[in-house]
Amino acid sequence: MGTLEGLRESDRPPLMMGEQVPNEESWSVISVPTSNSLILGVDFPAAGRREAGFGDLVAKMGPAWSGHGFVQTTLPSVRVSERPAGDFYTEHWMRGGDWDKYEVVAVLGYCLGGVYAAEIAERLAQRQGTEPKVVLFDGQVTDIQLLAAEINKMVALAGPVFSDEEAEQARKRAAEIVGTPSISLVDAAIEIVELYRETASTAFKRIGLSDSRRDEVVQLFETYMSWLSAAVDIDPSQTWKRSLAITSSDYATLEANGAATAVNATKMLGRRISLDTSHADLLRDDSTVRTLLDHVEF
Incomplete structure (x- = not known):
C-alpha cells in the first residue's frame, strides 16, 4: 500500500x-x-x-x-x-x-x-x-457475555415457537458455554454458533421455513459472531x-x-x-x- x-x-x-x-x-x-x-x-x-x-x-x-x-x-x-x-x-x-x-x-x-x-x-x-x-x-x-445474549435474543424473538422448557434449555446451555472456565472468546463463539444452528433448525422446521433459509440466517449469525470475537484483538x-x-x-x-x-x-x-x-x-x-x-x- x-x-x-x-x-x-x-x-x-x-x-x-x-x-x-x-x-x-x-x-x-x-x-x-x-x-x-x-x-x-x-x-x-x-x-x-x-x-x-x-x-x-x-x-x-x-x-x-x-x-x-x-x-x-x-x-x-x-x-x-x-x-x-x-x-x-x-x-x-x-x-x-x-x-x-x-x-x-x-x-x-x-x-x-x-x-x-x-x-x-x-x-x-x-x-x-x-x-x-x-x-x-x-x-x-466485546465481552463473552455478548455471545449468550444473542441466543437469549433469538429465543425471545421466537416466542411461542419454543416451549418454556426448550427456551430455558437454550438459555442455560448458552450460559454454560460462556461460563466454561478458561474458555476463550473465540472457542465460546464457535460453540454458540452450533447452539444457534440447532435451535434455529428446530424453530424453522416448526414454522415451515426451508433449510436453505435456515442456512442463510445461520450464516449471517456466524458472520456476526466472527465480527464480535475478532474485535477482542483491538485496543x-x-x-x-x-x-x-x-x-x-x-x-x-x-x-x-x-x-x-x-x-x-x-x-x-x-x-x-x-x-x-x-x-x-x-x-x-x-x-x-x-x-x-x-x-x-x-
Missing part, C-alpha cells in the same frame, strides 16, 4: 465520474462523493434490523454533509472457526482501491463498530498525514480518548446494570454526550443531528 503522508486535499486530483468508493468490494455507497472528501461508517448492516443505520443518519443530516461522500463497511463472509483476527477486517476494508484520491475526514462507529473505527482511523492518519475525526455511537467492546483506547462519544438512554441502562460491554468501554471514552433516545433510534434521532451539528466540524 502506498503512503499519503503530507498529501493535502488541495493536492489531490479531482475525482472522475463513476469513482465512488476506494474499494467497492469492501464499502457500499450511502452518499455519492461530489468531492474528494469522504466519511466512513463502520457498522454491521443487516437487512431488516430494527436499529437505525448510517443511511438514516445521512438522510437526517441532509445538506450539512452534502459536500462529503459517505460509504459504509461491507462484511466479508467468514466462518468463526477460521478464527479471524481483528486486523482481518481492517485489511478487508483498507486493502486495494485508490485511497490517494480521497481525504477521509471522519470515521463513525456504531456500537462495536467503534472498535474497528478506531483502528481504521489510526491507519488512515498514517497514510494521509491527518487524523480523521472519530465519532462513536454507543461504543461498546481502541488511545483513539477513543480523542473521540466524541454519543450515547443513548439504553447505554446508560447497560452501565447501571454493570454490563461489561458498556462499563469497560466507558473507561476509555473521552468527550461524551448522553442523549435521551434509545439505542435503536440513535442514528435517526433529531437530538443526534443537533449534537453532530454543534460539536463536529470537518
Whole structure:
C-alpha cells in the first residue's frame, strides 16, 4: 500500500465520474462523493434490523454533509472457526482501491463498530498525514457475555415457537458455554454458533421455513459472531480518548446494570454526550443531528 503522508486535499486530483468508493468490494455507497472528501461508517448492516443505520443518519443530516461522500463497511463472509483476527477486517476494508484520491475526514462507529473505527482511523492518519475525526455511537467492546445474549435474543424473538422448557434449555446451555472456565472468546463463539444452528433448525422446521433459509440466517449469525470475537484483538483506547462519544438512554441502562460491554468501554471514552433516545433510534434521532451539528466540524 502506498503512503499519503503530507498529501493535502488541495493536492489531490479531482475525482472522475463513476469513482465512488476506494474499494467497492469492501464499502457500499450511502452518499455519492461530489468531492474528494469522504466519511466512513463502520457498522454491521443487516437487512431488516430494527436499529437505525448510517443511511438514516445521512438522510437526517441532509445538506450539512452534502459536500462529503459517505460509504459504509461491507462484511466479508467468514466462518468463526477460521478464527479471524481483528486486523482481518481492517485489511478487508483498507486493502486495494485508490485511497490517494480521497481525504477521509471522519470515521463513525456504531456500537462495536467503534472498535474497528478506531483502528481504521489510526491507519488512515498514517497514510494521509491527518487524523480523521472519530465519532462513536454507543461504543461498546466485546465481552463473552455478548455471545449468550444473542441466543437469549433469538429465543425471545421466537416466542411461542419454543416451549418454556426448550427456551430455558437454550438459555442455560448458552450460559454454560460462556461460563466454561478458561474458555476463550473465540472457542465460546464457535460453540454458540452450533447452539444457534440447532435451535434455529428446530424453530424453522416448526414454522415451515426451508433449510436453505435456515442456512442463510445461520450464516449471517456466524458472520456476526466472527465480527464480535475478532474485535477482542483491538485496543481502541488511545483513539477513543480523542473521540466524541454519543450515547443513548439504553447505554446508560447497560452501565447501571454493570454490563461489561458498556462499563469497560466507558473507561476509555473521552468527550461524551448522553442523549435521551434509545439505542435503536440513535442514528435517526433529531437530538443526534443537533449534537453532530454543534460539536463536529470537518
